[in-house]
Amino acid sequence: MVWGRGWAMLCREHERFSPSVAVCPDRVVRVIDFKNVSLEYPVTRTLALDDVSLQIGKGEFVYLVGHSGAGKSSFMSLILKRALPTRGEVRVAGEPLARYRGRRTALLRRRMGTVFQDNLLLAHLNAYDNVAFTLRVTGVPQREWPQRVTTALRTVGLEHKKYALPLQLSQGEQQRVAIARAIVGDPPLLLADEPTGNLDPDNSREVLKVLQNVNLRGTTVVVATHARELVETFRHRTLTLRKGKLVRDDPYGGYAL
Amino acid sequence: MNYHFREALLAMRGNVTATLATLMTMTLTLLMLGFVLLLTLNVNRTLSQLESQVEVAAFLRPDAQDEQLLSQVQALPQVTQATLVTSEQVLTEMTQDSPYTRDAAALVGNPFPDTLRMRVARVEDSRSVAAAVSALPGVEDVEYGAGYVDPTVKTLTAVRGAGYALVGLLLLGTLFNILNAVRVAMYSRRDEITVMRLLGATRGFIRMPHVIEGLLVGTAAAALSLGILTPAYLGLARRVQQLAPVFPVVQDAGTLLPLLGGVALLGILIGLLGSLFATRRYLRELE
Numbered sequence: 001m002v003w004g005r006g007w008a009m010l011c012r013e014h015e016r017f018s019p020s021v022a023v024c025p026d027r028v029v030r031v032i033d034f035k036n037v038s039l040e041y042p043v044t045r046t047l048a049l050d051d052v053s054l055q056i057g058k059g060e061f062v063y064l065v066g067h068s069g070a071g072k073s074s075f076m077s078l079i080l081k082r083a084l085p086t087r088g089e090v091r092v093a094g095e096p097l098a099r100y101r102g103r104r105t106a107l108l109r110r111r112m113g114t115v116f117q118d119n120l121l122l123a124h125l126n127a128y129d130n131v132a133f134t135l136r137v138t139g140v141p142q143r144e145w146p147q148r149v150t151t152a153l154r155t156v157g158l159e160h161k162k163y164a165l166p167l168q169l170s171q172g173e174q175q176r177v178a179i180a181r182a183i184v185g186d187p188p189l190l191l192a193d194e195p196t197g198n199l200d201p202d203n204s205r206e207v208l209k210v211l212q213n214v215n216l217r218g219t220t221v222v223v224a225t226h227a228r229e230l231v232e233t234f235r236h237r238t239l240t241l242r243k244g245k246l247v248r249d250d251p252y253g254g255y256a257l
Numbered sequence: 258m259n260y261h262f263r264e265a266l267l268a269m270r271g272n273v274t275a276t277l278a279t280l281m282t283m284t285l286t287l288l289m290l291g292f293v294l295l296l297t298l299n300v301n302r303t304l305s306q307l308e309s310q311v312e313v314a315a316f317l318r319p320d321a322q323d324e325q326l327l328s329q330v331q332a333l334p335q336v337t338q339a340t341l342v343t344s345e346q347v348l349t350e351m352t353q354d355s356p357y358t359r360d361a362a363a364l365v366g367n368p369f370p371d372t373l374r375m376r377v378a379r380v381e382d383s384r385s386v387a388a389a390v391s392a393l394p395g396v397e398d399v400e401y402g403a404g405y406v407d408p409t410v411k412t413l414t415a416v417r418g419a420g421y422a423l424v425g426l427l428l429l430g431t432l433f434n435i436l437n438a439v440r441v442a443m444y445s446r447r448d449e450i451t452v453m454r455l456l457g458a459t460r461g462f463i464r465m466p467h468v469i470e471g472l473l474v475g476t477a478a479a480a481l482s483l484g485i486l487t488p489a490y491l492g493l494a495r496r497v498q499q500l501a502p503v504f505p506v507v508q509d510a511g512t513l514l515p516l517l518g519g520v521a522l523l524g525i526l527i528g529l530l531g532s533l534f535a536t537r538r539y540l541r542e543l544e
Contacts (some may be wrong), residue, residue: 067377072486080455103459105460106457106459106460107457108457109454109455109456109457110456110457111457112457114455114456120448120452120455121450122448122449122452133452133456134456136260137456137457137462138456138457138458182454185457247477
């Protein structure tokens with residue numbers, strides 16, 4: 001289902017806009033591909049990423065760890081096309097990021113779920129409406145909303161709180177609603193930037209379990225985090241960044257800065 | 258569309274002051290514009306009536322070669338019509354207006370000279386025709402109606418120009434008000450806009466509520482200004498007609514409706530274009 005609704009759709013978009021670039025679903029193995037990528041912020045002249053090369057494959061669960069300022073958020077910003085690399089090339093779903101322009105940037109983002117430390121829930125909308133907001137924004141017919149929103153809320157274990165406003169939910173519950181909002185569009189890629197940053201250990205574990213469940217459905221998940229205990233407990237491939245450089249790529253996981 | 262419409266109404270309710278300021282300025286601008294256009298319409302009609310009545314009269318000396326002068330003035334390109342009126346005909350005309358004129362003429366003789374009466378194509382030509390005719394031999398004096406038309410035209414043109422300048426300034430003020438209102442609305446929605454961008458909303462989707470907001474304010478201002486301007490103008494026109502029937506005040510629907518419709522359309526367009534421009538600009542700022 002993820003495949004059908006996700007990369008296949010993105011690939012169709014690719015083929016429509018760039019017929020010369022063949023990116024068929026069965027060929028998309030590298031979901032994210034960084035080739036000698038550097039990112040320097042022009043105003044502060046800060047080198048956020050320095051010659052980073054890596055690939056993340058379809059269906060992987062990957063941690064991105066590092067101290068504050070190591071370049072984790074910059075890495076996420078590049079994938080979301082909130083920034084463009086100063087040097088090197090970033091490919092998402094086989095397509096160079098620079099080729100996503102205008103409406104295609106929006107289409108690219110529709111195929112990625114995003115979860116942030118500040119959950120960015122809209123305070124005036126209840127859990128159901130916050131999750132349905134994704135469907136509204138992406139133009140999904142309204143008749144499909146109830147089933148898809150309910151499924152997403154069930155996945156994060158909050159079906160019974162669908163009418164609660166964000167302020168009536170705990171931090172952990174709010175973050176789970178944010179995850180539901182990120183996965184309701186059935187994206188093939190989920191990016192989570194410090195999703196447990198504001199949570200206590202119990203809630204952090206709950207959130208991680210939810211992200212793992214999402215991954216088990218076939219979604220590629222990238223989690224940027226500081227949480228050593230989680231990385232050690234739920235072992236997955238771990239990329240370590242230090243001062244913008246990729247210093248470690250451990251396929252078996254483990255937190256070592 | 259319901260969502261965008263609801264969001265537009267919420268944005269307007271959330272920024273009542275900015276919305277009202279925009280609405281008031283825009284209404285005032287459209288009122289001024291409507292007023293200036295109606296004034297122009299009436300001035301143009303009055304001027305064309307005046308122009309059709311403007312006549313150049315050349316008073317001839319007793320020894321003048323009347324027929325030869327008549328042919329000379331008829332040859333002038335600006336002159337559309339020229340007639341020779343003898344002193345006797347003038348006396349007859351004057352006697353019709355003032356019956357005692359003939360008695361006076363019986364005592365002191367006919368005081369009126371033979372006269373050449375000329376009509377010109379445009380009122381501006383009357384000055385040059387008067388100058389040309391007065392230089393002809395046998396012409397004693399020349400009079401033309403432009404003596405009173407000229408200052409009238411100048412005054413009305415100045416009033417019209419000042420009106421347009423004021424409307425221009427008000428339009429600029431309206432535009433700034435719209436920009437400000439949209440900016441405030443977009444900044445108050447910036448969290449929502451950030452979420453929308455991340456979820457993959459297109460620019461059009463994000464801009465739509467604010468564009469609708471501009472359209473609604475423009476439409477409301479157009480309706481308000483027409484609601485005030487139309488009855489006020491018709492009332493004034495009736496009054497002027499009663500007090501000074503000589504003025505050809507425009508009251509026919511065939512002329513007024515396109516003008517008022519144009520003013521309303523302009524209001525709606527300003528609202529729409531202003532908000533389109535503002536959303537484009539401020540969305541970039543928020544990114």
